Amino acid sequence: MDRVAAGAAEWGIDLQYTDGRGTQRLVSEETLQRLTDALAAGGAGEPARHTPTFIWRHGRTRRLGLGSLASFSHWKLLADGKEFAAGAGNVLELPSTLRPGIFRLVRTGEALAAAGDERAREANLIVAPETAYQLDDVPAERVWILAVQLYAVRSRRNWGHGDFTDLLNLVRLAARTGAAGIGLNPLHALFDDRPEQASPYAPNSRLFLNPLYIDPEAVAEFPGLQASELAHDVARLRHAELVDYAAAARAKSKALRLAYKRFRSNPDPVRQVDFKMFRKKRGAALDCFAAFETLRRRFPNVWWEWPDPWRRPSPEAIQSLRAEADEEMGYYEYVQWIADRQLAACQTEARRLGSPVGLYVDLAVGVEPGGADAWSEQASIITRVEIGAPPDSLNTAGQAWGLAAFNPRALENQAFAPFARLLSAAMRHAGAIRLDHVLGLNRLYLIPFGMAARDGAYIRYPLQALLAVVALQSVRHKCLVIGEDLGTVPEDLRGILADWGIWSYLVMLFERWDSGMFKAPEQYRRNALATFSTHDLPTFTGWTSTHDLRVKRAVGLDPGETDEQRSEAHQALRDALSHAGFDPQDRLNFVDVARFLARTPSRLMIIAVEDLLALSDQPNIPGTLDEHPNWRRRWPIDLEDLVAHERLAVVASMLAREGRGSPSAGD
Numbered sequence: 001m002d003r004v005a006a007g008a009a010e011w012g013i014d015l016q017y018t019d020g021r022g023t024q025r026l027v028s029e030e031t032l033q034r035l036t037d038a039l040a041a042g043g044a045g046e047p048a049r050h051t052p053t054f055i056w057r058h059g060r061t062r063r064l065g066l067g068s069l070a071s072f073s074h075w076k077l078l079a080d081g082k083e084f085a086a087g088a089g090n091v092l093e094l095p096s097t098l099r100p101g102i103f104r105l106v107r108t109g110e111a112l113a114a115a116g117d118e119r120a121r122e123a124n125l126i127v128a129p130e131t132a133y134q135l136d137d138v139p140a141e142r143v144w145i146l147a148v149q150l151y152a153v154r155s156r157r158n159w160g161h162g163d164f165t166d167l168l169n170l171v172r173l174a175a176r177t178g179a180a181g182i183g184l185n186p187l188h189a190l191f192d193d194r195p196e197q198a199s200p201y202a203p204n205s206r207l208f209l210n211p212l213y214i215d216p217e218a219v220a221e222f223p224g225l226q227a228s229e230l231a232h233d234v235a236r237l238r239h240a241e242l243v244d245y246a247a248a249a250r251a252k253s254k255a256l257r258l259a260y261k262r263f264r265s266n267p268d269p270v271r272q273v274d275f276k277m278f279r280k281k282r283g284a285a286l287d288c289f290a291a292f293e294t295l296r297r298r299f300p301n302v303w304w305e306w307p308d309p310w311r312r313p314s315p316e317a318i319q320s321l322r323a324e325a326d327e328e329m330g331y332y333e334y335v336q337w338i339a340d341r342q343l344a345a346c347q348t349e350a351r352r353l354g355s356p357v358g359l360y361v362d363l364a365v366g367v368e369p370g371g372a373d374a375w376s377e378q379a380s381i382i383t384r385v386e387i388g389a390p391p392d393s394l395n396t397a398g399q400a401w402g403l404a405a406f407n408p409r410a411l412e413n414q415a416f417a418p419f420a421r422l423l424s425a426a427m428r429h430a431g432a433i434r435l436d437h438v439l440g441l442n443r444l445y446l447i448p449f450g451m452a453a454r455d456g457a458y459i460r461y462p463l464q465a466l467l468a469v470v471a472l473q474s475v476r477h478k479c480l481v482i483g484e485d486l487g488t489v490p491e492d493l494r495g496i497l498a499d500w501g502i503w504s505y506l507v508m509l510f511e512r513w514d515s516g517m518f519k520a521p522e523q524y525r526r527n528a529l530a531t532f533s534t535h536d537l538p539t540f541t542g543w544t545s546t547h548d549l550r551v552k553r554a555v556g557l558d559p560g561e562t563d564e565q566r567s568e569a570h571q572a573l574r575d576a577l578s579h580a581g582f583d584p585q586d587r588l589n590f591v592d593v594a595r596f597l598a599r600t601p602s603r604l605m606i607i608a609v610e611d612l613l614a615l616s617d618q619p620n621i622p623g624t625l626d627e628h629p630n631w632r633r634r635w636p637i638d639l640e641d642l643v644a645h646e647r648l649a650v651v652a653s654m655l656a657r658e659g660r661g662s663p664s665a666g667d
Contacts, residue, residue: 020392131501160237366403398453438483
């Protein structure tokens with residue numbers, strides 16, 4: 001065990017941890033060995049040979065000591081093959097005009113001859129802004145966002161699954177009601193031929209978009225419902241109670257195939273140029289994604305069981321595939337181009353209407369191990385290991401999420417390029433993003449395949465370097481970053497996140513003291529997003545009626561709370577509302593809760609459509625698969641009718657009076 005433990009510690013694996021119930025747990029030798037093997041199998045090399053990283057922070061750093069790299073007697077700073085600075089000595093001083101970016105600090109001169117180890121010749125230098133983007137150019141101090149599960153939107157024109165035209169109309173609705181933007185579930189690419197795998201938090205790729213959000217009727221090349229013989233199918237989908245993912249995927253695939261065929265046979269010259277520009281900008285990542293989508297339809301097994309030439313992508317292999325399957329690869333590129341342009345139009349419209357945020361999108365914490373990102377980024381993503389959480393009061397057996405994570409040492413060796421690409425893809429059409437499980441930038445709980453969730457271990461990540469990259473991309477894209485910092489939070493982590501300008505995520509259901517009392521509005525943090533609940537927690541109506549407790553018990557889950565405890569929580573909320581100057585009386589009212597949150601100093605707050613519509617069911621119940629229709633429930637009303645919904649008008653008017661935005665005429 002001593003040898004295994006020592007090796008694991010070198011890789012940054014914690015040998016013990018305290019779970020969510022306060023129990024101290026020692027990690028088994030088998031877990032340590034399997035995690036060590038998984039880390040070494042990627043692009044991390046040996047732990048002692050990883051590329052060191054230094055951070056230069058504008059406004060904070062004046063001189064940077066190179067510490068153990070004192071042998072950098074002469075150095076130069078490189079990026080994209082260009083030299084930006086040079087100097088001598090083991091103390092780094094940079095010109096104040098140097099732009100933010102990720103650079104290679106390369107040793108030069110006589111020290112090279114004695115270096116021996118090639119990797120010791122260079123280090124990463126992240127030149128970062130002082131903090132992430134802070135909405136500094138937004139005049140309003142406090143604003144609100146309307147949050148939707150986009151797939152759930154019912155409209156008189158969509159195909160039974162919310163789409164980007166619905167989102168465009170939601171953006172206009174937000175502007176008319178005084179909202180700063182629209183909050184969205186992850187839009188990541190899933191597996192369109194496995195539509196039953198509907199969770200947006202288990203993506204095929206986080207770099208690309210889910211084609212089910214495309215509005216085919218807004219595609220120039222689509223011949224129309226009648227010509228495509230889809231009118232009957234679409235009419236049925238529009239009236240379905242739940243999202244029929246399989247039928248929606250078939251219909252949209254047929255529509256997009258027809259559109260692509262017309263695009264290839266008779267392309268509009270302007271659109272053809274735009275398509276070529278998109279392909280060039282997305283580059284190798286798009287090549288890999290299109291290749292993966294083509295190959296996985298040829299080979300039924302997971303990619304690590306594919307024939308040898310295709311188990312690991314290479315430029316040569318992808319080029320040979322394109323030579324024989326150019327039309328098929330082109331289809332997946334075309335679909336991503338359409339999705340990208342439709343999403344971009346939504347953010348462009350938000351900016352035109354003066355929305356302070358526009359689109360606020362969610363970035364999932366990991367990817368499906370058998371998906372496109374894991375295949376194309378094998379040098380930076382750990383395979384055969386899944387992210388999860390140790391036992392806590394709500395999940396006593398722990399959680400295994402079935403998601404693959406970045407390899408921290410491999411990220412350093414690649415100058416954090418995969419992480420920067422991921423952030424850029426998420427921010428390209430957004431005014432704000434939420435980093436799901438932001439605690440993962442500090443450490444992640446990883447479980448080897450086949451082991452129980454309670455048998456995992458924490459692995460450390462280069463927190464400061466990752467936050468520097470987040471700040472860099474945030475400022476570059478003018479995109480606010482909110483960190484989902486729920487759960488067991490290590491001491492001082494929230495302070496570190498705040499120092500880098502990452503806003504906190506405050507869920508009212510959790511903002512309570514140990515006594516059970518709800519925190520008062522003035523006790524909320526300023527640089528934060530405040531919300532009553534989340535997609536994994538009960539809606540306001542579900543919580544106040546105890547519907548969520550009954551549903552969990554019916555599917556065999558321990559709700560982690562008794563009816564008596566919930567009753568006490570209801571009374572605690574009444575007390576909090578009363579202390580805040582409201583009169584809740586016997587029946588709790590969502591408008592009062594929204595007003596309570598509106599009076600917090602938190603600069604952002606969320607109003608969920610589920611609460612406006614008084615829905616009892618939450619979008620997702622963690623720990624269930626087929627027992628509950630997760631990610632499938634549709635709105636009970638059409639989007640066209642939401643505009644005149646009484647509670648939306650009441651809440652929007654109240655929020656305007658509370659100083660969180662004023663309804664405008666829109667367009």
